[in-house]
Amino acid sequence: MKDLYLVFKNLTRKPLRLFLTVFATFIAFMIFGTLGAFQQALNSGVELSADDRLVTINKINFTQPLPIAYVNRIRALDDIESATHLNWFGGYYQEARNQMGMFAVDPETFLVVYDELLMTDEEKTLWLGNRQGLIAGESIAANFGWKVGDRVPVNSNIFSQRDGSTVWDFDVVAIYTGEDEQTDTNSVYFHYEYFNETQSFGGDNIGFVGIKTDDPSKNESVIKAVDDMFVNSSAETETVPEKAFNKAFLDQIGNLGLILTSVILAAFFVILVIVGNSMILSIRERTGEIGVMKTLGFTSSRIFRMVLSESLLLALLGGTLGIVASGALAEAVNQAPIQLPTLVIGQSIWVQALLFMIGLGLITGIVPATNALRLNIITALSRD
Amino acid sequence: MADDILYDLKNISKKFVKGKETITVFDDLNMSIARGDFLAIMGPSGSGKTTLLNMLGGVDQPSSGEVHFDGKRVDTLSETQLAAWRANNIGFIFQFYNLMPMLNAQRNVELPLLLTRLGSAQRKKSVAAALELVSLSDRAKHMPKEMSGGQQQRVAIARALVSDPKLLLCDEPTGDLDRQTADEILSMLQLLNRDYGKTIVMVTHDPAAAKYAKRTLHLDKGEFVEKDLAA
Numbered sequence A: 001m002k003d004l005y006l007v008f009k010n011l012t013r014k015p016l017r018l019f020l021t022v023f024a025t026f027i028a029f030m031i032f033g034t035l036g037a038f039q040q041a042l043n044s045g046v047e048l049s050a051d052d053r054l055v056t057i058n059k060i061n062f063t064q065p066l067p068i069a070y071v072n073r074i075r076a077l078d079d080i081e082s083a084t085h086l087n088w089f090g091g092y093y094q095e096a097r098n099q100m101g102m103f104a105v106d107p108e109t110f111l112v113v114y115d116e117l118l119m120t121d122e123e124k125t126l127w128l129g130n131r132q133g134l135i136a137g138e139s140i141a142a143n144f145g146w147k148v149g150d151r152v153p154v155n156s157n158i159f160s161q162r163d164g165s166t167v168w169d170f171d172v173v174a175i176y177t178g179e180d181e182q183t184d185t186n187s188v189y190f191h192y193e194y195f196n197e198t199q200s201f202g203g204d205n206i207g208f209v210g211i212k213t214d215d216p217s218k219n220e221s222v223i224k225a226v227d228d229m230f231v232n233s234s235a236e237t238e239t240v241p242e243k244a245f246n247k248a249f250l251d252q253i254g255n256l257g258l259i260l261t262s263v264i265l266a267a268f269f270v271i272l273v274i275v276g277n278s279m280i281l282s283i284r285e286r287t288g289e290i291g292v293m294k295t296l297g298f299t300s301s302r303i304f305r306m307v308l309s310e311s312l313l314l315a316l317l318g319g320t321l322g323i324v325a326s327g328a329l330a331e332a333v334n335q336a337p338i339q340l341p342t343l344v345i346g347q348s349i350w351v352q353a354l355l356f357m358i359g360l361g362l363i364t365g366i367v368p369a370t371n372a373l374r375l376n377i378i379t380a381l382s383r384d
Numbered sequence B: 001m002a003d004d005i006l007y008d009l010k011n012i013s014k015k016f017v018k019g020k021e022t023i024t025v026f027d028d029l030n031m032s033i034a035r036g037d038f039l040a041i042m043g044p045s046g047s048g049k050t051t052l053l054n055m056l057g058g059v060d061q062p063s064s065g066e067v068h069f070d071g072k073r074v075d076t077l078s079e080t081q082l083a084a085w086r087a088n089n090i091g092f093i094f095q096f097y098n099l100m101p102m103l104n105a106q107r108n109v110e111l112p113l114l115l116t117r118l119g120s121a122q123r124k125k126s127v128a129a130a131l132e133l134v135s136l137s138d139r140a141k142h143m144p145k146e147m148s149g150g151q152q153q154r155v156a157i158a159r160a161l162v163s164d165p166k167l168l169l170c171d172e173p174t175g176d177l178d179r180q181t182a183d184e185i186l187s188m189l190q191l192l193n194r195d196y197g198k199t200i201v202m203v204t205h206d207p208a209a210a211k212y213a214k215r216t217l218h219l220d221k222g223e224f225v226e227k228d229l230a231a
Helices: A004-011 A015-047 A069-075 A107-113 A121-129 A138-144 A192-198 A216-229 A242-253 A256-285 A287-296 A300-335 A347-374 A377-383 B049-056 B079-089 B105-115 B120-133 B149-161 B179-196
Strands: A053-058 A080-088 A101-105 A133-137 A151-156 A167-178 A187-191 A208-213 A237-241 B005-018 B021-034 B038-042 B064-069 B090-093 B167-171 B199-203 B215-220 B223-228
Touching (some): A080 A107, A080 A192, A133 A138, A187 A192, A237 A242, A256 A287, B005 B049, B179 B199
Antiparallel strands (some): A080 A101, B005 B021, B005 B064
């Protein structure tokens, strides 16, 4: 503890260099925090998937429809608690760029299968009783300024009504929240019946079936039973666990994890070079002073620890500021009227960041600290 | 009396290897320093006076021979043991003061005390006393760059004294100062020797500085001749 003051004074002796080095570290950790949160948000769809939930799609691919009659046949199978169906609507609000994840669903069974979407019993009753009722996640409702009681027109970029219009009118009956902080609240759900009765084509078809099994251990047998039932039919099915479905969907965008990790690693590599170089220069400039300290009786190992503490403190300072800033940035993104998953700088990001800070501090400090450790007093004083 | 001997160097040799050449600085050098002595070491460049000072300060080791300090052999100590020994026994005063530029006078003087078990309050008390001794109490909060060369050297003296070492080693302590300031510093060293009984070894090029010492050793090619100036 007695040396902490010396470490602090050494660190702050050149304010401009300190600022620039901390700023570089700050930027790297802000990138890490923000992209890390983004990566986690994307993966949350996979991580938060229920183990007892399956998805049945058309075997050709998930854009091909399935007959609605399939749902009742699936419900009749063993080991299934409930099954519901969803249809991608391709909805947007006011302008085409305001697209949203909007699905036509069977409200009653939907709320059973997707029970992580939270709303009051009163809101549920309201929705079930209003064919034009729409429930919106809190994020998307905030983005569009929707509140319960509003009547909102929504366009579809896929479907049209029988009168040729692509606009459907809805009553916002509930704003749902998520069970988890990262549960998707950017989606909108409405009555399939309303959709099916008004659309101009593709009636009595659905996009995919959501199945809730009695127990995750029954998944395999249910998958086999469902797919076997529709084999050799005009619309063969492929049933997969929801986790696998979401992951496959995410993978279609590309290996985002690899891209984000590459960006983070590139940022850290640059910082490693900048901070490492800065530390080496800083310690080299102090050769004479280190020689004097050793002459006074400071042991080599103590000076080694002091130099290493200095680089650790530098990394912790810049890193902490960077992660705090990424938290603020994430909050701003969450508040902004853009459709992105909820970004959260959670405990896992903090823990990872802390490990990276310690790693960065040790790696950038080890060379100058070793140089200081090995420095011969006579050489140091004669070089001064 | 053996008890009066603080430092005893027996049959010291010091050799450096430079490429294929071996340079001998000392060969079979013997030297004793009594407690309370004020010794000036003079000699031309390359005579070995700095090497001798480094050995006396435990920052360099002889190639052979024995070094006894206060009755204990120190040439066999490890680097870590030597560091502790220096902290406990030796005060260093350098030609260019060698203060830490980022620390004020008070903190500079406190440095050697960070190597002790003293608490913060006790350290502050010792630092205040050391600064008082060199008449710099009013400059305690000043940074080195805010002080003159003479003041900086006085801070360095306070730093050397603060842990109450048995021996003060001065390497050209007035080499960077004007005559008047040099005289002030040398008078201060003389006072520390005379009134506080500090044993001082000073390396200098300056005959006027050497006159402040009790005796002078002239070193040449690794051998020295004693000349009693106090007589």
